Amino acid sequence: MNPRRLDVEAYRDSLLEAAGELNFSLHGPSLDLDAPGNERRTIYGKVSRGRANDLLRLYDFPSPIQHSPMRILTITPLQQLFVMNSAFVEDLSAKLAKSVEQDPTETAKVRDLYQRIFARDPAPNEIDLALSYLNRANLTRLAQALLATNEETFWQ
Numbered sequence: 324m325n326p327r328r329l330d331v332e333a334y335r336d337s338l339l340e341a342a343g344e345l346n347f348s349l350h351g352p353s354l355d356l357d358a359p360g361n362e363r364r365t366i367y368g369k370v371s372r373g374r375a376n377d378l379l380r381l382y383d384f385p386s387p388i389q390h391s392p393m394r395i396l397t398i399t400p401l402q403q404l405f406v407m408n409s410a411f412v413e414d415l416s417a418k419l420a421k422s423v424e425q426d427p428t429e430t431a432k433v434r435d436l437y438q439r440i441f442a443r444d445p446a447p448n449e450i451d452l453a454l455s456y457l458n459r460a461n462l463t464r465l466a467q468a469l470l471a472t473n474e475e476t477f478w479q
Contacts, residue, residue: 420462
């Protein structure tokens with residue numbers, strides 16, 4: 324099966340879910356997706372006709388002022404730069420790192436991150452790579468690197 328990139332709504336929701344922050348509450352007013360603390364599902368995000376949200380614009384959300392029978396999914400370097408540099412993803416990475424801090428060993432922390440993000444155990448070589456990465460960086464950066472992988476971004 325060919326991998327297919329998640330649409331922006333599913334991708335944002337999967338990032339929030341991995342960090343344990345996704346709010347599943349139904350109904351209610353829409354909120355700006357950039358608003359601090361907005362952890363509601365993306366379908367409840369406010370869509371402005373005058374100012375497009377950066378995340379929506381980067382991930383091929385159709386223009387709200389014209390008819391769009393389908394989305395054309397693109398893959399651009401700006402999408403990866405967003406994941407590597409956005410305050411939104413950095414905040415989620417910090418929350419993920421904090422959630423695994425109490426694990427007794429670095430290996431347990433890596434396993435816990437993989438379970439939370441990918442819902443699977445890491446392979447032995449993935450553990451080795453993560454541990455060598457942790458020698459140069461911290462848990463927050465590792466969580467952010469894992470959130471930026473194709474495994475998180477694409478349907479398999």
